Amino acid sequence: xxxxxxxxxxxxxxxxxxxxxxxxxxxxxxxxxxxxxxxxxxxxxxxxxxxxxxxxxxxxxxxxxxxxxxxxxxxxxxxxxxxxxxxxxxxxxxxxxxxxxxxxxxxx
Amino acid sequence: xxxxxxxxxxxxxxxxxxxxxxxxxxxxxxxxxxxxxxxxxxxxxxxxxxxxxxxxxxxxxxxxxxxxxxxxxxxxxxxxxxxxxxxxxxxxxxxxxxxxxxxxxxxxxxxxxxxxxxxxx
Numbered sequence: 618x619x620x621x622x623x624x625x626x627x628x629x630x631x632x633x634x635x636x637x638x639x640x641x642x643x644x645x646x647x648x649x650x651x652x653x654x655x656x657x658x659x660x661x662x663x664x665x666x667x668x669x670x671x672x673x674x675x676x677x678x679x680x681x682x683x684x685x686x687x688x689x690x691x692x693x694x695x696x697x698x699x700x701x702x703x704x705x706x707x708x709x710x711x712x713x714x715x716x717x718x719x720x721x722x723x724x725x
Numbered sequence: 726x727x728x729x730x731x732x733x734x735x736x737x738x739x740x741x742x743x744x745x746x747x748x749x750x751x752x753x754x755x756x757x758x759x760x761x762x763x764x765x766x767x768x769x770x771x772x773x774x775x776x777x778x779x780x781x782x783x784x785x786x787x788x789x790x791x792x793x794x795x796x797x798x799x800x801x802x803x804x805x806x807x808x809x810x811x812x813x814x815x816x817x818x819x820x821x822x823x824x825x826x827x828x829x830x831x832x833x834x835x836x837x838x839x840x841x842x843x844x845x846x
Contacts, residue, residue: 698736
C-alpha cells in the first residue's frame with residue numbers, strides 16, 4: 618500500500634478539493650435562486666419549497682465538503698465518503714427537475 | 726470488512742487508496758456537476774431568450790438540455806462511486822460509458838439547430 622493511502626492529506630490537494638466543493642455548492646445555491654425566481658411565474662408558491670429543498674442540499678454539501686478534511690490523524694479518511702457527493706447530486710437534480718416542471722406544465 | 730462509511734458497496738472492501746487519487750476523483754465529480762450547472766443554465770436561456778426559433782423548437786431544445794441536467798449528475802455520482810471502488814480494489818477504472826456520447830450529441834444537436842436558425846432567413 619502506498620504511504621499516501623494511510624497518511625492524512627496535506628499540501629495543496631485538500632485545499633484545492635475543498636475549494637472545489639465550496640464553489641460547486643455556491644454555484645448550485647445561486648442556480649437554485651435563479652431557477653426559483655424564473656419558475657415561480659409558472660409554479661407559483663410551489664417554487665418556494667422546491668427552492669428551499671435545493672438550497673438545503675447545497676448547504677449540506679457546502680459544510681460536508683468544508684469539513685471533509687478536518688480529520689483525526691488516526692482516521693485520516695473516515696469522513697471522506699459518499700454523503701457529500703450524494704447531497705450535491707440531489708441539489709443539482711432537484712434544480713433541473715424544478716425547471717423541467719415549470720417547462721412542461723400548461724402555461725409554462 | 727464493516728464500515729460506517731457510505732455507500733457500503735464502495736467502502737466495504739479493498740484498501741484505502743492513495744489520497745491524491747481519491748481527491749482527484751472527487752474533483753472530477755465536482756467538475757461534472759459544474760458542467761451540469763452550465764447545461765441547466767443553457768436550458769433556461771434557450772427557453773427565456775428570444776432566439777428567433779419557433780416556440781415549440783425552443784421548448785424541445787430546452788427540455789433536452791434540462792433532461793441532461795437530470796441524467797448527468799446521477800451518472801456522475803455513479804461514476805465517482807465506481808471509480809472509488811475500483812481504486813480500493815486496485816482494478817481498472819470504469820469508463821464513462823454512453824454518457825459522454827449522449828452529452829456530446831445533444832449539445833451538438835442544440836448548437837446545430839440554433840446555428841441553422843441564425844443563418845437561415
